[in-house]
Every structure is written in structure tokens, then in C-alpha cells.
Amino acid sequence: MIKKVNTMSIRRTLLAAATVVVAAVGSPALAEETYTLRLAETWGPNSPILGETTKHFEDMLEMMSGGRIEVRIDSANKHKAPFGIFDMVRSGQYDMGHTASYYYKGSIPNAMYFTTVPFGMLAPEQYAWFYYGGGMELMQKVYEPYGLLSFPGGNTGNQMGGWFNEEINSLEDLDGLKMRTPGFAGEVMSELGVAVTNLPPGELYTALERGTIDALEWVGPALDFPMGFHQIADYYYSGWQEPGAEVQFLINQKTWEELPEELQEILRVAMRTAAYDMYAKSTNDNAQAWERMKEDYPNVEHKVFPPEVMDALRETTHRLLAEEAENDPLAREIITSQREYLKTVRKWTNISDKAYLDSVADQ
Numbered sequence: 001m002i003k004k005v006n007t008m009s010i011r012r013t014l015l016a017a018a019t020v021v022v023a024a025v026g027s028p029a030l031a032e033e034t035y036t037l038r039l040a041e042t043w044g045p046n047s048p049i050l051g052e053t054t055k056h057f058e059d060m061l062e063m064m065s066g067g068r069i070e071v072r073i074d075s076a077n078k079h080k081a082p083f084g085i086f087d088m089v090r091s092g093q094y095d096m097g098h099t100a101s102y103y104y105k106g107s108i109p110n111a112m113y114f115t116t117v118p119f120g121m122l123a124p125e126q127y128a129w130f131y132y133g134g135g136m137e138l139m140q141k142v143y144e145p146y147g148l149l150s151f152p153g154g155n156t157g158n159q160m161g162g163w164f165n166e167e168i169n170s171l172e173d174l175d176g177l178k179m180r181t182p183g184f185a186g187e188v189m190s191e192l193g194v195a196v197t198n199l200p201p202g203e204l205y206t207a208l209e210r211g212t213i214d215a216l217e218w219v220g221p222a223l224d225f226p227m228g229f230h231q232i233a234d235y236y237y238s239g240w241q242e243p244g245a246e247v248q249f250l251i252n253q254k255t256w257e258e259l260p261e262e263l264q265e266i267l268r269v270a271m272r273t274a275a276y277d278m279y280a281k282s283t284n285d286n287a288q289a290w291e292r293m294k295e296d297y298p299n300v301e302h303k304v305f306p307p308e309v310m311d312a313l314r315e316t317t318h319r320l321l322a323e324e325a326e327n328d329p330l331a332r333e334i335i336t337s338q339r340e341y342l343k344t345v346r347k348w349t350n351i352s353d354k355a356y357l358d359s360v361a362d363q
Contacts, residue, residue: 035259036070039096040089042082042103044202045075048223049281050247053154054098057249057274064266069259071096082200086111089250090146097250098153102183103198109324110142112183113334114150116159116242118317120338123155123244123279125345130246133341138334149256151271153249154278157286161237161305162217163208163229168237168305171312180204180216185241188316201227208232217241221293222285230297237303240313247278 039058043050058071074094076082085097086104102112114135121129129135130152143150162181168174175193186196199207199216207213209232217239218224230236249271256264293300305313325332 034068034070035263036072037095037255038072038074039098040074040079040081040085040094041098042076042085042100042200043098044077047075047201048226049156049278049285050098050154050223051075052281053247053274053278056277057098057270060273061267061270064270065263069263069267076200076202082202083198085250086146086148089252090148092252092254095252095255098247099250100182100245100247101150105183108142108146110328110331110334111150113331113338114139114142114246114248115183116245117321117335117338118185118188118241119243119314121244121342121345122349123157123246125342125349126155126244126246127152128345129338129341133345134337135341138337141330142334143250144253147253149251149253151249151251151268152275153247153271154275154282155247156219156223156242156245156282157279158220159239159242159245160217160220160224161239161241162215163224163233164215164235164237164303165208165233166214167235167303168309170306171308174309177215178213180207180213181241183242184317184320185217187320188241188313191316191320192312205229205232219245220282220286221289222282225289225293230293230300234299234301235303236300237305240305240310246275249275 039054041051041054043054045051054071054073058073061069061071079088079094081088083099083103085094085099086107088094089097100115101108102115105112116126120126126135130139136151139150162179166173171192174189176195177193178195178197179189180197180199181189181194182198186198190196197213199213201218204216204218205228208216208229215233216229218227218229224230251267256267259267321335325335
């Protein structure tokens with residue numbers, strides 16, 4: 001539930017007064033109210049990009065609302081449940097969450113498609129699907145029974161395929177491999193003999209260092225470099241599993257309904273802007289981190305999975321998606337929507353971005 005406060009700082013009083021003047025009409029009582037939203041995030045308090053996104057969202061929301069909405073962020077080190085955001089927001093313990101929907105496939109299986117699908121859409125294609133291809137409506141159909149609203153919360157762009165202690169030259173090299181990789185990709189890897197686990201971010205370095213896992217997939221250079229994985233594993237593979245990984249803002253529906261309509265709209269705009277900024281910052285920071293990694297750590301070898309492995313990953317992905325679609329009508333609706341939209345939007349990607357990159361590849 002939202003905590004309502006009737007006292008404001010001088011700065012927020014002035015901003016709220018300006019909001020009322022611009023609106024020309026408003027209830028004096030309503031103008032005096034502020035709303036405090038408690039937000040739990042999966043990430044640590046100093047997490048690059050991911051943690052910065054919620055702080056940007058907080059500042060922007062407070063400014064845009066004229067001080068009428070405050071946000072209090074609890075990071076994983078405080079609430080101690082990095083993969084418990086879904087339950088905490090659903091129960092009303094928190095008003096909002098910033099997390100990734102595929103972490104909760106055990107509780108709400110159809111949520112995982114809204115983070116990413118292996119061999120699926122790139123980030124711009126995925127945003128187009130969300131906002132203009134029916135994705136938002138399907139996402140709400142999944143979350144509404146749980147009393148939640150879900151909104152895109154920022155995209156990492158195309159993620160790397162992971163850090164490996166040993167080079168992957170064949171399918172046999174995957175058999176028995178212990179690897180951290182979440183979501184649908186974990187199910188695909190498991191089908192190929194990988195022993196899959198999903199560890200929270202704070203445990204990844206230690207697990208790799210101690211040999212609890214042989215490989216891990218986190219995000220990309222900007223987030224991987226500060227974690228120090230390059231100090232342990234030498235082989236850094238390009239991805240297949242998360243071509244456009246979207247995190248999410250979760251909102252308790254009762255919290256949402258208690259907000260005045262104009263503040264709901266401000267909240268929408270703040271989330272959408274913070275999400276866009278995360279995507280832009282991911283692109284910039286990944287480029288900077290990769291440049292530094294190449295210069296300072298020449299032991300790191302960039303690799304791509306061999307064709308035999310990629311073919312098996314693709315075939316397994318399509319088979320598992322077909323099985324999910326056959327067994328669950330809502331899963332079929334989501335998977336079909338994504339597949340059909342990708343058929344259309346990828347044609348444009350191919351003759352625009354891909355054709356451009358191919359044509360300048362030797363320059």
C-alpha cells in the first residue's frame with residue numbers, strides 16, 4: 001500500500017505549486033498529498049546500468065511529479081531476496097519492483113517470454129512489438145491474475161553467450177558442463193546435457209572461482225567486467241540466448257489504482273524514459289568496457305559457438321517453444337505473436353541495419 005504524507009520540503013512545495021498552476025485546475029487537498037513508493041530491485045546497490053536505471057527513474061519521477069511521488073529503493077543487500085521481487089510486490093510488501101520476468105518462470109511460466117527468447121527479437125524489434133505489436137497487452141494478460149502490472153524496464157541489448165573455462169568445440173563439450181544461465185535458455189542448455197543453475201548476481205564470481213560452476217552467462221562487458229569474470233575464465237562467447245533482454249518494472253495493482261490519473265501517466269512516462277536510457281547506456285558502456293578489456297586483459301579470447309552447437313541450440317529452442325505452445329493456450333498466443341511479428345520486422349532489419357553492416361564490414 002502507498003504511504004501518504006502531508007508534509008513536503010520547500011523545494012517540493014514549490015514544484016507541486018508549479019504543477020498546480022500549469023494544470024490550472026486541481027483539488028487543494030490532492031495537491032498537498034505525496035505518495036511514497038517502495039521499490040525492491042534484484043540488483044545490488046552499486047550495480048552498473050541496472051542499479052543506475054532505478055536511481056534515474058527515482059530522480060525523474062520525483063521531478064516530473066513536482067515532488068508528489070517519492071521512491072525509496074531497497075537493493076538486494078537489504079531485502080535479501082534478489083529473486084523474490086515478484087512475490088514481494090504481489091503481496092504488497094513493496095509497491096514496485098525492478099527485476100527480470102524470466103527469473104520467475106517457476107511461479108509464472110509465461111512471464112519468461114517478456115524478457116527475451118533465444119534466436120528471437122533484437123532490442124529495437126522487441127520494443128516495437130511491445131508498444132505497437134500487441135506485446136504490452138499480452139504481458140498484462142499474464143500478470144493481471146496476480147494483481148500486478150508489468151512495464152518494460154530497460155534493455156541490455158544483445159547479451160554475450162558467457163564465460164567458459166574451457167573452449168567449446170563440439171556438442172560433447174557441453175555434456176556435463178555446470179553453467180549458470182537463466183530463463184528459457186537454461187531449459188535449452190539442459191536439453192543438451194548442461195547442468196544448469198540460476199545463481200543471483202552476488203554469488204557468480206565465487207561460484208566460478210571455486211569451480212562450483214564451469215561457465216556462466218551474465219550480461220555483457222559493461223556488467224561482466226566489474227564482476228571480474230575475466231580473471232578466472234579466458235573464453236568469452238558471443239550470444240544466441242538473449243538477443244534483446246528486457247528487464248521490467250512490476251507494480252502492485254492496488255498501488256497503481258490509488259494514484260491519481262495524472263500521476264499514473266507521469267509514472268508511465270518515467271518508466272519508459274528510464275528504460276530507453278538503460279538501453280542507450282548499455283550500448284555505450286559495453287563498447288567502452290570491451291575496449292578496455294581487450295587492451296588490459298589480452299588473455300581473454302572472443303569466441304563464437306561452432307555451427308554444430310548453434311544448430312543444436314536453434315533446433316532445441318524451436319522444439320521446446322512448440323511444446324510450450326501445444327500445452328498452454330496463453331503460451332501459444334504469446335509465442336505465435338512474437339514469431340509472426342519477427343517475420344515482418346526482421347525483413348526490415350535485414351535490408352536496413354544488417355545490409356548496412358554487411359556493406360561496410362571491410363571499411
